[in-house]
Amino acid sequence: MSIIRDLEQDILKIVKSLGYDLDKVNLIPSGRKEFGEYQLNNAFSLAKQYHQNPKVIAENILNELEKDSRFCGLNIAGAGFINLSLSDEFYIEAMNTIKQDILSNIDKQEKKRIIIDYGGANIAKTLHVGHLRSADIGEALKRLTKLLGHEVIADVHFGDIGRQSGMVIYEIKSRYPNLCYFKEDFQGEEEELPIKVEDLQEIYPLASQKAKDDEAVMEEVRTITMQIEQGHPGYSRLWEKIKELSKQDIKGIYKRLNVDFDLWEGESDCYPYIPKVISLLKEQNLLRESEGALVVDVKQETDKEPMPPLVVLKTNGGTVYQTRELATLISREERFNPDEIWYLTDNRQELYFKQVFRAAKLSGISKDTTNLEFFGFGTMNGPDGKPFKTRAGGVMNLADLLDMVKQEIEKRINIDMVAEDKKEETAEKITIATIKYADFLPFRSKDFIFDVNKFSDLEGKTGPYLLYSTVRMKSLLTKANCDIENLHITKIKTQEEKEIFQLLLRMPIILENAFQEKSLNDISEYLYKLTSSYNKFYAENHILTCEDNALKESWLALTKIVYDTNILLLDTLGIMVPEKM
RNA sequence: GUCCAUAUAGCUCAGUAGGAUAGAGUGUUUCCCUCCGAAGGAAAAGGUCGUGGGUUCGAUUCCCGCUAUGGACACCA
Numbered sequence: 340m341s342i343i344r345d346l347e348q349d350i351l352k353i354v355k356s357l358g359y360d361l362d363k364v365n366l367i368p369s370g371r372k373e374f375g376e377y378q379l380n381n382a383f384s385l386a387k388q389y390h391q392n393p394k395v396i397a398e399n400i401l402n403e404l405e406k407d408s409r410f411c412g413l414n415i416a417g418a419g420f421i422n423l424s425l426s427d428e429f430y431i432e433a434m435n436t437i438k439q440d441i442l443s444n445i446d447k448q449e450k451k452r453i454i455i456d457y458g459g460a461n462i463a464k465t466l467h468v469g470h471l472r473s474a475d476i477g478e479a480l481k482r483l484t485k486l487l488g489h490e491v492i493a494d495v496h497f498g499d500i501g502r503q504s505g506m507v508i509y510e511i512k513s514r515y516p517n518l519c520y521f522k523e524d525f526q527g528e529e530e531e532l533p534i535k536v537e538d539l540q541e542i543y544p545l546a547s548q549k550a551k552d553d554e555a556v557m558e559e560v561r562t563i564t565m566q567i568e569q570g571h572p573g574y575s576r577l578w579e580k581i582k583e584l585s586k587q588d589i590k591g592i593y594k595r596l597n598v599d600f601d602l603w604e605g606e607s608d609c610y611p612y613i614p615k616v617i618s619l620l621k622e623q624n625l626l627r628e629s630e631g632a633l634v635v636d637v638k639q640e641t642d643k644e645p646m647p648p649l650v651v652l653k654t655n656g657g658t659v660y661q662t663r664e665l666a667t668l669i670s671r672e673e674r675f676n677p678d679e680i681w682y683l684t685d686n687r688q689e690l691y692f693k694q695v696f697r698a699a700k701l702s703g704i705s706k707d708t709t710n711l712e713f714f715g716f717g718t719m720n721g722p723d724g725k726p727f728k729t730r731a732g733g734v735m736n737l738a739d740l741l742d743m744v745k746q747e748i749e750k751r752i753n754i755d756m757v758a759e760d761k762k763e764e765t766a767e768k769i770t771i772a773t774i775k776y777a778d779f780l781p782f783r784s785k786d787f788i789f790d791v792n793k794f795s796d797l798e799g800k801t802g803p804y805l806l807y808s809t810v811r812m813k814s815l816l817t818k819a820n821c822d823i824e825n826l827h828i829t830k831i832k833t834q835e836e837k838e839i840f841q842l843l844l845r846m847p848i849i850l851e852n853a854f855q856e857k858s859l860n861d862i863s864e865y866l867y868k869l870t871s872s873y874n875k876f877y878a879e880n881h882i883l884t885c886e887d888n889a890l891k892e893s894w895l896a897l898t899k900i901v902y903d904t905n906i907l908l909l910d911t912l913g914i915m916v917p918e919k920m
Numbered sequence: 921g922u923c924c925a926u927a928u929a930g931c932u933c934a935g936u937a938g939g940a941u942a943g944a945g946u947g948u949u950u951c952c953c954u955c956c957g958a959a960g961g962a963a964a965a966g967g968u969c970g971u972g973g974g975u976u977c978g979a980u981u982c983c984c985g986c987u988a989u990g991g992a993c994a995c996c997a
Contacts, residue, residue: 632995644923645993653995660997797959800945807959878961
């Protein structure tokens, strides 16, 4: 157990020894530092429970705490706030323990197997701004979940089938009707694609518009979509080729973002499981015909919200997104037997997943013991508060967005210290750090505003600030020119040092909260607080010229702990740290 | 229409298992490199926590009404 949780447990024991029943004690960093470093607010709830004066209870607890040499500066303020600080000896021992093994400052959880579905990349088009958050947040959650001791399987779950495939094939067919893939007697011959990946950016929206304007086109798109599903040889082969083209492009962008998956599978991989979806639903008598389609009723009496039936098979017999989601569930259950499956998408898909989860549980497609969770994230809006668009009003490609920010950052940074052949790589790392960190700061499920200026900012609470400070710590440790691993903290001189220690003790709680909320803003805020506390300390104390050797050693050891913590947390967020910048 | 979110400093956002004086960045106005990397540090100013009630010793936090904004509401994903 981490040091801070250990301490809370000990306080809990002390409170219980007084005859009070309590399940948890929180050591809260005090809002009023003049009273002490930490506060305990438990006297209030105990006062209610035992109909006693909170001040009396606080005094009882305080009397016991005073017997423990780890605590100092104990006092009671207000109606019953218990204030306390920790002794220097305690901090010194705690910090040396953490320095020895940074991972000891994390509370591992009971191991579960968790599938995280956070890609949602669509084959018909390149990644766009809407994919940024799921990539950033999903990747970081994956890393956090692993760090806390779980087994994680990350799945990109490509949108590689469905109407978009029909759209693209329709448009290519109308442009290049003589391609071998469109021949009646297609025999599996090959022909080079007449399009490049960039063309998809234009083909899909164009076809989409045509279908919207003309019902006859839409009908043909539906038919083609069905035919691809059913394995029409020419269409299927052509679609396979387009998939390869698009996947390469998409993988390249994920790589730039330092995002990686264990499974690069797509919706189409679930097709072998579709018949089983239908038969399971039939067995449970859940399928009903409605307006030509086959649906499952998922409404419950307690529902206040609209809960339409879930369409499983369309009037033309084709599947929809939700059907494939159910089939994918069977596949995941059978192949991986997970404890939990998390779906990370835009908030707008919440209802669909609710429907799918219900159908999956009703039919037994997903086991009762498998925990299906939806974690939505907010929309990225432009400075006008509306969904982010290009100047022309279209959807912005993710790669373009990255380049745009990178260009802006290259104008602002000064990387003279970086060797010529590393400059490009460094600028790229700074760019990704800037974007990701800005993306993590708002709470996961809230909409937020993307402003190029803000996302290219190098100063203040930003990715570059964290990178710069971390690189500077590294540089200092190198210049100290000694065996950093074997240094120990033996002395504490300033208040700034203690504030850093308090923050370091807090790390396990931050990680636990972030995991609980599935949001990275806690970790991001924490990194800023830790780094800025260190920077304040750094500005006020000249470490390398310190003449007190014991103090100098302690300060270097402190620097090492902060550095290691930053590296660990930045890596958890999926942010890469350059050697120099 | 039904349901779900959201509303906190000029701007962008944190925060609350109900707790002491509501925080940060940015912007504005100042100050700090003869010394470890100034992408840094220090300071000032900036708030009726959308609005009206209720519960409570105590509400930005919980409950109800209202207003505003965004979103969802079967054969798209």
